[in-house]
Amino acid sequence: MARFFVAPEELNGPQILLTGENAQHARVLRLKAGEEVLACDGQGMECLCTVESVSAGEVILGVLERRSSRNEAAVKVSIYMAFPKADKLEHVIQKATELGAYEIVAFPSGRCISRPDDKSLKKKLERWQKIAASAAEQSGRGVIPEVIALPSFTAALERAGKADKALMFYENEHATTLRMALESGSFETVSLLTGPEGGLEEKEVEQARNAGLQVCTLGSRILRCETAPLCALSAVMYAAGEF
């Protein structure tokens, strides 16, 4: 079923008006009166609708049912990723959204080569948020994960540490597995923190431990920086009973 993201207040009335990009998209899909579609607020609420009329630049939907989104994971998993080079973060945002991440948080760490300044960061965040919205639509999600940039590694640790399971992955950790970390008690929120291309520095790992993060391995093979968060996210979703 086609799915359109609209402003949350749009879901309150008996009709919903699609305009702009949504109307264009409806045209591409060749929507016709009588078809069923979903209008989502991107925050977990959605309306099952029927198309009432289609005209140039405007589609009117009649609301059949207002309900909670059905495709959201019960567990809220936040991806914390040190700024990688080039388009790797875009890749992770797209894939993590498909895989059901709750939010994606980028931050600088010691060995980051990419360090966007404030001006370029603003533009990038807009672009990243659009990638998340597009992936949310394609994968049938009712929530668009927020993409957040934090100013420092310390800020990332502090924020990540608030989750029920705050986990950091480090290639020199061999004793503690992700499974051990997940099986030691229940959880509703999870933070998964991974490093940049060059990895995390040993002192950063110590700092993370001191901030209350648990340091885990993702196995004996060295994963690229864009592979590690998606591997961990897939495993957490599996462990949480999503599939």
Place this chain on the structure above:
Amino acid sequence: MARFFVAPEELNGPQILLTGENAQHARVLRLKAGEEVLACDGQGMECLCTVESVSAGEVILGVLERRSSRNEAAVKVSIYMAFPKADKLEHVIQKATELGAYEIVAFPSGRCISRPDDKSLKKKLERWQKIAASAAEQSGRGVIPEVIALPSFTAALERAGKADKALMFYENEHATTLRMALESGSFETVSLLTGPEGGLEEKEVEQARNAGLQVCTLGSRILRCETAPLCALSAVMYAAGEF
């Protein structure tokens, strides 16, 4: 530790000679006499070596210890992927190799848009195998997964069906989860079969069931064709106790 793939028979003597691309790579790494490196046959055996001498186009290694590779998963997971468009298969080969896949098998299915002919396939297979070798080296593996192309969907089902767990993922399956499939008995070999961009046809799913494959869901979100096999592989590695 740097790692070089050599022909299996090279591992039998007291010394190993690196030439060609391996010698070039050693030069890029600025290897010096006395350093330890690994020479791997790409099939699961490796020699821990010390660099004896470095000269133009030639590096001589002295073998310290011959042993089984340490970074291979106990479970052998085969990825069966319907030919996707463009460079998506390359992406899956690289990532599946990092994540520890045993082999990657591509095949045509009803809705495949990409259908390489025999001539282009031969070239592509060479390229795909190089991508697997490069990813195996970077991730520290001792086995280079073989990349195989099969001529038909039927051939893929027949081959995939021989694994202890032969699983197909389908977005319209909601009852059987990957977890149910994995928890119903032990396994040493797993086949994970996924469709192309347009998905698998219903009659193909029936055909797979008849061939003995179990049809499972990867959750309620629709995954892109290049995301699904990597998500499933990550979850199987987690379930098998790899991390």
